[in-house]
Amino acid sequence: MATAAEYGLGPIAFPRGWFMVATSEEVTSVPSSVRFFGQDLVLYRGESGAAYMVDAYCPHLGAHLAKNTSSFVIKDNKHVEGECIRCPYHAWRFGPDGKCNEIPYSPARPPEAAKLRYWRVEERYGCIFAWHDAEGGVPDFNLPVISQWDNPAYLPWEIDHLGDLPCHPIELIDNMADLAHLAPTHGSEPSDYFSNQVRGVELWQLQAARNRMLVNHGALRTDTYYTGPGILISRFNGGQGIMFITHTPVEDGSLRAWHGFIMNSGNPAPGEAEREMARQASAGSLAALAQDFEVWANKRPCFDPLAVLGDGGFSKVRAWYKQFYHPRADAERLQKLANGTYGARGTPAAPEELLRELAG
Ligand code: FES
Ligand SMILES: [Fe+2]
Numbered sequence: 001m002a003t004a005a006e007y008g009l010g011p012i013a014f015p016r017g018w019f020m021v022a023t024s025e026e027v028t029s030v031p032s033s034v035r036f037f038g039q040d041l042v043l044y045r046g047e048s049g050a051a052y053m054v055d056a057y058c059p060h061l062g063a064h065l066a067k068n069t070s071s072f073v074i075k076d077n078k079h080v081e082g083e084c085i086r087c088p089y090h091a092w093r094f095g096p097d098g099k100c101n102e103i104p105y106s107p108a109r110p111p112e113a114a115k116l117r118y119w120r121v122e123e124r125y126g127c128i129f130a131w132h133d134a135e136g137g138v139p140d141f142n143l144p145v146i147s148q149w150d151n152p153a154y155l156p157w158e159i160d161h162l163g164d165l166p167c168h169p170i171e172l173i174d175n176m177a178d179l180a181h182l183a184p185t186h187g188s189e190p191s192d193y194f195s196n197q198v199r200g201v202e203l204w205q206l207q208a209a210r211n212r213m214l215v216n217h218g219a220l221r222t223d224t225y226y227t228g229p230g231i232l233i234s235r236f237n238g239g240q241g242i243m244f245i246t247h248t249p250v251e252d253g254s255l256r257a258w259h260g261f262i263m264n265s266g267n268p269a270p271g272e273a274e275r276e277m278a279r280q281a282s283a284g285s286l287a288a289l290a291q292d293f294e295v296w297a298n299k300r301p302c303f304d305p306l307a308v309l310g311d312g313g314f315s316k317v318r319a320w321y322k323q324f325y326h327p328r329a330d331a332e333r334l335q336k337l338a339n340g341t342y343g344a345r346g347t348p349a350a351p352e353e354l355l356r357e358l359a360g
Pocket of ligand 1: 058059062063087089090092
């Protein structure tokens, strides 16, 4: 396990961006504790159904807002009221504006300092995403749009929990440039083409290859992109399948990851046969990811890849990744340094029309 500073990523330990923090079903009216970005946090759902993420510790005497089963606040069913959360210790209550709005035993108005941090949260695709910015700024980019999600021929995914990895997320980001692992790790034939494109907060990989796991199958074309540092989407064959991999820093140097996969069943009213097909496709996608995971779970940190001719542009994807570890005022300068299209010697570049599609 190595830290952002040891990788030379920048002055900020945890990157700016949107990150998954839970699946939708994990967030209920019973507050639960999670830990991300080196911080203890609490998730809960208000009566309206809206999901909230707050700092875990009460500003009064520092009680944990979720880790309690014995207080009468919990027993009397007063833990969550409306959209508010009540501390199990002295029953102070906080609302989504972050303010304490009730101290049951005190005739005085709650002091200004009685504030709880509510994180910016969005719920989409069966997942809860939170915006993290060490500088406290509002989002400067949006969550990715998965247009296929609303198409009834695509059954919703069942998110796979991949657990925690004692590995800095940069080791996963490297995969975007890692043309040379596709054959030995995943069983690909030599790629028909391979390009990376860096575009601001997006990092793309365009690639196509046959694979020995997919017999009687032409080349699998994958258009894969990160939207910010933690959310990867890969479109298989122009969107017939959509792979989703997302990872969120836990400590500085470790992460939690999830996987999902949806596919076009070809049937706008999918039944059990399509459901089974989707399950198998998702399991296949997960098995391919597991080949990477086994490496990541056991490797030592790589501060400076020993790249050779034929490797993809590790230095370019790392240059892209650095923007999220710098103050926002520096991000544009770093983006300009990283922006561009990069290939690997010995492998054709992605077709012009594909690259043009991205630019459009
Ligand atoms: S510690 Fe939370 S109300 Fe006192
Ligand atoms: Fe891989």
